[in-house]
């Protein structure tokens with residue numbers, strides 16, 4: 428059954444939560460008194476639709492239904508998850524819990540996006556404190572996996588485990604923080620770096636742009652994949668962490684940082700920073716900056732996915748949760764029709780300067796469909812490890828229509844020949860019913876030892892014969908065997 432999430436407060440963060448749930452198949456109900464909330468969430472959703480689905484190499488569930496409600500009671504009734512993202516004021520958050528707990532299901536999880544309050548502060552005076560927990564996200568909530576999950580001893584362990592499962596089911600990485608503390612873990616780092624940066628600008632050492640270059644050209648990229656301790660372990664060389672601490676530990680007592688002093692936000696400092704920031708980034712609107720950020724995040728996260736490391740490993744685990752039943756096997760497929768060999772959304776990093784899927788990525792999609800067809804006939808990783816595989820000898824692609832980031836595409840494959848060492852397949856790529864492209868491939872079975880053509884296993888021969896017989900009634904596809912002709 429489709430689950431329902433209630434989003435209380437639909438600003439920057441609530442909008443991101445709404446998008447995350449909705450694109451993972453949940454119904455989403457929003458309560459926010461701001462008359463602009465629907466427009467703002469619409470814009471967040473537009474960004475999320477072009478960036479989130481393509482992070483997965485398998486299709487996300489169909490989008491849920493998004494509704495806006497004038498009454499909080501209406502939004503929370505029957506919801507499985509209630510996410511509070513109202514402004515960072517304790518009195519306001521406590522009032523919100525009081526009203527919503529009178530209406531919501533006692534079994535629902537109430538997560539707070541608070542950046543700084545401890546869960547025990549949020550549970551103070553609540554009707555059912557055990558229902559409230561901190562689930563602190565990171566912007567953009569629809570892309571970044573981290574959720575700091577901070578319970579107290581009032582939250583039953585069953586509830587914490589359920590919260591973790593639900594968060595994982597929509598692609599998050601819940602980091603269970605066992606001891607509550609102001610600002611949890613991650614914002615403590617961000618505050619420290621933010622304080623140092625303010626000093627560097629105030630003291631005229633660096634501009635806002637130079638501070639950003641110092642981060643993004645070096646340690647920012649390093650942190651994104653390994654974090655702090657693993658990075659420093661490597662920096663210690665062969666002697667590792669102990670050597671690193673011996674060498675750089677003393678520096679912590681030298682005047683390298685101004686950590687605890689905060690520069691006063693005088694008008695002068697605010698003007699200095701705002702003006703430098705305008706000069707650095709004012710040529711872009713916030714929406715443009717969001718799109719630049721999302722493009723970069725998706726590219727980096729997909730690169731980490733290929734390495735199965737850090738945030739990339741989380742994406743792979745989410746794909747594994749979604750995968751069952753995504754593509755049919757030989758036994759499951761209706762072999763009398765072209766077989767579904769790829770179903771996914773177009774990733775942002777597959778699009779180019781023309782704002783649509785780049786020509787090279789059609790080949791990537793068709794190559795993935797060919798790999799899947801090989802698996803279907805029995806040429807899977809075990810078979811390849813045993814020494815047999817297919818090499819592609821020729822490809823022909825026809826580009827028929829445009830497709831954009833986030834669009835769901837499917838490839839269906841007809842086998843034109845599958846006999847002995849020869850395999851000839853014809854892929855058709857669709858968005859819904861619209862034909863986007865065709866890709867024709869001719870492959871030869873090879874021995875990975877001799878690197879020469881060879882006969883496939885009897886099992887592969889049998890699977891190809893089964894498909895050939897079932898697909899014998901299909902018409903020869905339009906466009907098959909085509910070539911680029913000399914203009915008349």
Ligand SMILES: NC(=O)C1=CN([C@@H]2O[C@H](COP(=O)(O)OP(=O)(O)OC[C@H]3O[C@@H](n4cnc5c(N)ncnc54)[C@H](O)[C@@H]3O)[C@@H](O)[C@H]2O)C=CC1
Nearest residue numbers: 436437438439440459461512513514515540541542564566
């Ligand atoms: N902006 C950020 O980078 C991050 C913020 N957070 C946390 O998320 C929470 C929300 O922050 P933002 O989204 O940035 O603020 P925001 O100002 O963008 O959004 C807050 C929304 O709450 C609505 N609101 C106000 N009173 C309400 C009420 N009584 N009931 C329902 N909605 C109400 C407002 O109309 C507004 O749309 C805060 O607790 C903040 O600490 C967490 C992670 C990052």
Ligand SMILES: C[N+](C)(C)CC(=O)CC(=O)[O-]
Nearest residue numbers: 541542564565566614617
């Ligand atoms: C600035 N902030 C404290 C609201 C930031 C966060 O809480 C997390 C984030 O997204 O950086």
